[in-house]
Amino acid sequence: MLYQLEGSQAVARAIALCRPEVVCAYPITPQTHIVEGVGELVRNGQLKNCQYLNVESEMGAISVAIGSEAAGVRSYTATSSQGLLYMMEAVYNASGLELPIVMTLGNRAIGSPLNIWNDHTDAMSARDAGWLMMFAENNQEAADLHIQAFKIAETLKCPIMVCMDGFILTHAYEKVDLPEQEEVDEFLPPYKPAFSLDPESPCAIGAMVPTTEFMEVRYLAHLRQLEAKTVIERIGKEFGAKFKRNSGGLIRTYHTEGAETVIVAMGSVLGSIKDTVDDLNQTSGGNKYGVMSVVSYRPFPDEQIREALKNAKRVIVVEKAFALGRGGILSREIELALKGLDIEIITVVAGLGGRVITKTMLAEAFQQTKNKLIFLGLREDVIQQEYKTVLDERRA
Amino acid sequence: MFQIRIHGRGGQGVVTAAEMLSIAAFLEGKDAQAFPSFGSERMGAPVVAFCRISEKEIRSREPILNPDAVIIQDKTVIESARAFDGIVDNGFVLINSPADIETNLGNARVKCIGATEIALEQVGRPIPNAVLLGSFAALTGVIKIDSVIKAINTKFSGKIAEKNVKAAQVAYERTLGEV
Amino acid sequence: MSSLTMGNRFGQNTSVQSSSNRPNTLTSGHRACQGCGEGLAARCAIDAAYTAAKGKIAVVNATGCLEVVSCSFPDNSWNVPWIHSLFGNTAAVASGVAAAFKNKGQTDVRVIAQGGDGGTTDIGMGCLSGMFDRNDDVLYICYDNQAYMNTGVQRSSATPALARTATTMPNSQYNGSDPDTGKNVPDIAMAHGIPYVAVASVGNIHDLEHKVAKAINIRGAKYIQIHCPCPLGWGFPTAETIHIARLALKSGMYPLFEAENGVLVGSTPIEDRIPVEEYLRVQKRFAHLFGKNAAPENVGILQEIANRNIKKYRLGGMSDE
Numbered sequence: 001m002l003y004q005l006e007g008s009q010a011v012a013r014a015i016a017l018c019r020p021e022v023v024c025a026y027p028i029t030p031q032t033h034i035v036e037g038v039g040e041l042v043r044n045g046q047l048k049n050c051q052y053l054n055v056e057s058e059m060g061a062i063s064v065a066i067g068s069e070a071a072g073v074r075s076y077t078a079t080s081s082q083g084l085l086y087m088m089e090a091v092y093n094a095s096g097l098e099l100p101i102v103m104t105l106g107n108r109a110i111g112s113p114l115n116i117w118n119d120h121t122d123a124m125s126a127r128d129a130g131w132l133m134m135f136a137e138n139n140q141e142a143a144d145l146h147i148q149a150f151k152i153a154e155t156l157k158c159p160i161m162v163c164m165d166g167f168i169l170t171h172a173y174e175k176v177d178l179p180e181q182e183e184v185d186e187f188l189p190p191y192k193p194a195f196s197l198d199p200e201s202p203c204a205i206g207a208m209v210p211t212t213e214f215m216e217v218r219y220l221a222h223l224r225q226l227e228a229k230t231v232i233e234r235i236g237k238e239f240g241a242k243f244k245r246n247s248g249g250l251i252r253t254y255h256t257e258g259a260e261t262v263i264v265a266m267g268s269v270l271g272s273i274k275d276t277v278d279d280l281n282q283t284s285g286g287n288k289y290g291v292m293s294v295v296s297y298r299p300f301p302d303e304q305i306r307e308a309l310k311n312a313k314r315v316i317v318v319e320k321a322f323a324l325g326r327g328g329i330l331s332r333e334i335e336l337a338l339k340g341l342d343i344e345i346i347t348v349v350a351g352l353g354g355r356v357i358t359k360t361m362l363a364e365a366f367q368q369t370k371n372k373l374i375f376l377g378l379r380e381d382v383i384q385q386e387y388k389t390v391l392d393e394r395r396a
Numbered sequence: 397m398f399q400i401r402i403h404g405r406g407g408q409g410v411v412t413a414a415e416m417l418s419i420a421a422f423l424e425g426k427d428a429q430a431f432p433s434f435g436s437e438r439m440g441a442p443v444v445a446f447c448r449i450s451e452k453e454i455r456s457r458e459p460i461l462n463p464d465a466v467i468i469q470d471k472t473v474i475e476s477a478r479a480f481d482g483i484v485d486n487g488f489v490l491i492n493s494p495a496d497i498e499t500n501l502g503n504a505r506v507k508c509i510g511a512t513e514i515a516l517e518q519v520g521r522p523i524p525n526a527v528l529l530g531s532f533a534a535l536t537g538v539i540k541i542d543s544v545i546k547a548i549n550t551k552f553s554g555k556i557a558e559k560n561v562k563a564a565q566v567a568y569e570r571t572l573g574e575v
Numbered sequence: 576m577s578s579l580t581m582g583n584r585f586g587q588n589t590s591v592q593s594s595s596n597r598p599n600t601l602t603s604g605h606r607a608c609q610g611c612g613e614g615l616a617a618r619c620a621i622d623a624a625y626t627a628a629k630g631k632i633a634v635v636n637a638t639g640c641l642e643v644v645s646c647s648f649p650d651n652s653w654n655v656p657w658i659h660s661l662f663g664n665t666a667a668v669a670s671g672v673a674a675a676f677k678n679k680g681q682t683d684v685r686v687i688a689q690g691g692d693g694g695t696t697d698i699g700m701g702c703l704s705g706m707f708d709r710n711d712d713v714l715y716i717c718y719d720n721q722a723y724m725n726t727g728v729q730r731s732s733a734t735p736a737l738a739r740t741a742t743t744m745p746n747s748q749y750n751g752s753d754p755d756t757g758k759n760v761p762d763i764a765m766a767h768g769i770p771y772v773a774v775a776s777v778g779n780i781h782d783l784e785h786k787v788a789k790a791i792n793i794r795g796a797k798y799i800q801i802h803c804p805c806p807l808g809w810g811f812p813t814a815e816t817i818h819i820a821r822l823a824l825k826s827g828m829y830p831l832f833e834a835e836n837g838v839l840v841g842s843t844p845i846e847d848r849i850p851v852e853e854y855l856r857v858q859k860r861f862a863h864l865f866g867k868n869a870a871p872e873n874v875g876i877l878q879e880i881a882n883r884n885i886k887k888y889r890l891g892g893m894s895d896e
Binding site: 207 | 630631632633635636642643646647648649651653654655656657658659660661663664667668669670671672673674675676677678679684701702704705708709711
């Protein structure tokens with residue numbers, strides 16, 4: 001059924017449809033509305049049979065979920081930015097313990113400097129922790145991905161982060177089609193843990209693993225990430241067949257057939273990118289530009305990306321994170337996927353700390369040919385001035 | 397696509413106005429997007445919210461630089477917020493002001509209405525947002541007053557909803573009569 | 576085992592530990608040091624809990640000596656459902672376990688969180704306080720050996736005044752852990768107003784078992800702190816763990832008491848009280864107090880602490896110190 005909802009509320013309702021049994025909440029902008037929304041659904045009885053805990057920190061939040069998932073019940077929490085970092089050792093812990101926790105990451109920049117607005121730096125900090133990570137392009141997909149996420153995570157015994165851009169998606173009102181409870185129940189059966197804390201059948205979870213076995217444990221986790229590509233694709237298709245919507249999966253392409261230049265990105269900026277590309281194609285009267293969305297960031301779908309981009313001459317990666325002193329992060333992974341192909345790769349770093357991204361700025365960046373690394377909308381005058389001060393201080 | 401930008405101050409329901417606008421459009425079967433400008437929305441600080449209405453899927457999420465309509469909930473932010481920047485030719489301007497204001501906007505279709513006064517009269521609170529939406533419906537015809545009323549009822553309940561609906565209707569009738 | 580002394584009339588008051596049917600929830604084969612106070616306390620506590628809960632328990636263990644010695648792949652010494660997550664989040668993980676069993680309607684399953692003093696009083700304090708705040712149905716047991724033993728005897732906020740640790744090594748200017756520092760976690764637990772707080776010791780196993788069994792039957796947040804002498808860390812012969820624990824009790828350095836909802840409801844009076852010096856002299860971690868350059872007032876600081884304990888927790892019965 002169709003609703004006009006704030007993104008966070010759409011996600012809250014999607015979570016409720018998945019019947020989690022333990023939800024823990026710690027506030028941090030911009031995901032707070034999500035956990036508030038779930039809390040309200042528990043209190044007004046719409047989400048039945050669920051324990052809702054107000055915890056003392058993000059470390060508390062993820063830890064409660066670790067405990068409840070280990071005891072065999074479907075568990076959920078949400079965080080952003082600083083909160084993700086605060087819980088980071090537990091993030092690694094959860095994936096190491098093979099607990100299929102679902103967590104929303106309301107993407108937000110990481111300080112210092114303090115900044116509450118959107119970018120993908122927080123997601124990047126967790127990319128090697130062994131979690132699955134998917135990025136929603138709009139609020140419809142944000143809702144859909146959470147429903148798929150529980151199924152994907154529980155199939156693989158691997159925790160999953162559903163990333164949605166803070167404020168841009170979490171706080172935006174949009175039309176969302178939410179399925180009925182029966183439909184979700186058919187798609188997502190009750191959680192059947194492979195192991196759990198059970199007095200009838202005791203087991204020990206979280207042993208120390210010595211030098212003689214640790215590498216093997218890690219390698220098995222690596223294989224799980226690789227296997228995840230198949231599972232994500234399959235569950236995406238299952239979802240599409242049942243709910244008649246193209247959500248999830250590994251990547252999505254838009255007018256990439258015969259496109260000379262393909263823009264690659266993750267998350268909400270894809271909307272503006274598609275509009276820009278349509279405008280550019282219209283004025284140039286052809287199909288010069290295409291767009292490829294990376295939906296599954298972890299596992300990183302190398303083969304699918306290579307297949308989609310192999311005929312392009314130029315790939316422009318628009319990314320909302322940056323490795324200081326190095327360059328783009330997503331760009332390097334795209335580059336690796338396209339290794340050996342004669343394709344020019346350009347990095348456009350955009351939207352850091354919530355910096356506005358306009359179609360005009362994007363169009364200009366897509367059409368320029370001089371630079372391989374652009375910071376969209378960077379205020380050159382400010383940089384010149386500040387850097388001069390730095391140099392002067394050093395000389396003195 | 398019809399793009400509306402709403403200016404005001406924190407505590408005046410600027411963001412709620414944009415949300416209600418989007419709900420009204422949604423109820424008429426359109427696609428609508430509403431979002432705030434994401435500043436720290438403390439009471440009294442200038443706030444901007446945006447609403448896009450379209451027959452097709454809305455994909456872009458940039459701030460509205462070229463609004464088809466600007467709603468001013470608090471006339472004291474007009475200058476500092478550069479509230480009229482980028483407005484399209486012949487665009488609509490709806491200002492919360494009992495007296496007419498000189499805008500120097502060429503052929504923009506400007507309407508001033510004492511929305512706070514109507515709100516105080518009808519609702520007992522100086523929150524002009526629902527009132528302005530009623531006037532907006534009459535001024536632009538982009539959404540119907542019935543949709544505005546339904547949208548108000550999704551956001552408010554009980555007596556407050558009833559009174560806001562009444563206030564919106566008063567503004568609608570008045571603006572219809574004057575346009 | 577029963578005793579034939581006095582015609583076996585003492586049979587009623589035997590401990591779980593002395594029974595040939597004891598559960599051995601922490602069974603043999605773990606790698607604790609000879610004479611480890613924590614290993615002993617854990618076996619006693621979890622066996623008592625298991626018995627009181629009729630076998631329905633789940634245990635959450637912090638990183639530390641106990642976890643490392645008892646569950647290192649491929650070996651596991653625990654006969655009960657057991658999870659180890661991290662160092663500082665044990666109370667929160669236990670809250671999650673309790674929430675899960677509650678939601679499944681399995682309220683007969685009793686959840687126990689356990690860790691050493693480091694993982695409890697320092698890095699675990701945030702999550703512990705959160706669990707207390709929510710009054711989650713968890714029994715948290717702190718095995719207090721008064722330093723970070725697993726990592727090589729570093730000072731924790733449970734380290735007693737003037738004790739030597741690897742990070743509070745005494746020298747000519749410095750006398751060990753600063754007397755003006757430290758945390759009293761049982762007091763902190765009481766300040767949270769939780770249903771049950773108790774202090775126990777391996778020097779009194781009957782009392783320890785009794786407190787654990789009592790806590791198991793209480794709903795809500797519970798905290799039990801158990802004094803666990805560490806032969807290696809404190810510097811005493813491995814056969815004397817229980818003896819050292821009893822010296823602590825008799826000197827007043829480790830008061831045994833119970834509190835309910837923030838109010839002291841009972842304590843174990845000291846019989847045959849001894850001066851603190853008797854307790855300190857037999858531990859190398861206090862050796863610097865007695866060397867030729869040691870200033871005598873140092874021992875007085877610790878005696879003062881003991882005196883205050885005896886007064887505060889009413890360990891002296893009717894007599895005064």
